[in-house]
Amino acid sequence: MKAYLFSGQGSQFVGMGKDLYDKSFLAKRLFQLSNKILNFSITSVMFEDKKNILKYTRYTQIAIYIYSVIKTKILNNFNPDMVAGHSLGEFSALSSVGVLSFEDGLRLVKKRADIMQEICENTDGGMAAIFGLEDKIVESICKEKNGNVVPSNYNAPKQIVISGELKFLRKICSHLKKIGTTKIIYLPVHGAFHSPIMEPAKKKLENIIKNITFKKPKCPIYQNVTGNSVTNCGEIKRNIIKHITSPVKWKQTIKNMISVGVSSFEEISPKSILKGMVKKILIEFNKKKCKIM
Template identity: 40%
Template structure:
């Protein structure tokens, strides 16, 4: 019998039209979008389905839009009664994972992630910073790269996604130096990413503190199944310290590869990516090509995933 983990999309996976089929076809999915609209006092449906005049790519709106689409896809899956055994999410996706294991209600979470997006935008508005992907170097080499390139600027590892695919973040001058040095060190690719700030670095400290203050208004419940956390890749079995963990998550490295390896060690052999896109499935396959990977973001992928799980 397969042991299933659900993994949830992060920011960058958004596209106009996401969630529309689910909304139009499944009552439980429609309810999720209606709740989001009501709680936020705006039309998440317009942002997800039509792009909301560019709002879909503005962090304040992107984050609740992806969360809403992901939870709608989750509800479509849960309706089928198939058991899953663990959850995780990349960056923003960790909030969808918190909802999926019962630690926070969707109603509270969708408001929280909109504020998270606002706090992140506010924290980086006067910061000249960005991210860069380094392909083809291992962790030790990227740490050496960071030390060579940072000089007096902020520069650190932001995401450890999968073998030899690591994202660094920091001030733009340091990122520019790092991209050039990475090529000299033999990286297959080193390129700046089209993002609005140096996420998962200490330059987001102000956002982390504001988010922590916001979370003090929320009571997190005990999780109903294991959730593997970005800040250390480890399994969390209770809600102890969750607010501090989620505060750190905004300004700390994301240990995604470690999360996947720990899930594998705990017997997970099937990963279902929930929400827009298939980026996380690609990361999982680069960790171990033998793993089963599926995704659910619309009716076709829902049907395909259910057929595979049922052996049809």
């Protein structure tokens, strides 16, 4: 069985999608449709980025969504047994298997990106990747210190991301350094995603999502909130709403896919960022023979 994985923020780069645009008539048509829906040239941002704005959430998220979904539409043999997306990538995954139309998905991702960007501009949040410590240790320290910083991404064995108000995030990172973490990387994002700071975004998006038609997926989708397989439209919609403030359970997702017999994973992203995480998870669960493409 084959699983397709969709990346989130961090996989973007200037020039992304230009090769698809130049080589495929369908891709070109969908890029032009994206420009029309958005009412500005996202292709100029993706291909050239002369104003240096691709790094901002409101552009990054829609660019990655557009690239990822278009890529699945021009693949000759896109026939997944299951899909999953990391954070933003979950929206790409949903569109790839027919839960959302390309157009509805793009409009929703744009709303999500705009709302999240607004919160980022009005709060002093950040995210940091912690390497070398067990999840329980990081969870315990976040809870003990102040509760303003929470685990936001369970990426791989001994690789967890924490999110929260920047001043508290720095204090916790300083403490983690003292107790044995091997590496800390502050992520190049402008907000505390998948944390309580995003609660206002969750409330705004809930009203928008409720009015969008979700269709039954062509195959199971493993969602971030639980890491479990879902096919029910109502459950998918509820999880998408929770997704804004809940942690990304990526390690659990890959583990659950392995448990049902996945033999290969293929990443759909502008730039590969998931392969390394998946490889570490496969090693932990002694599934080294699984292919990662």
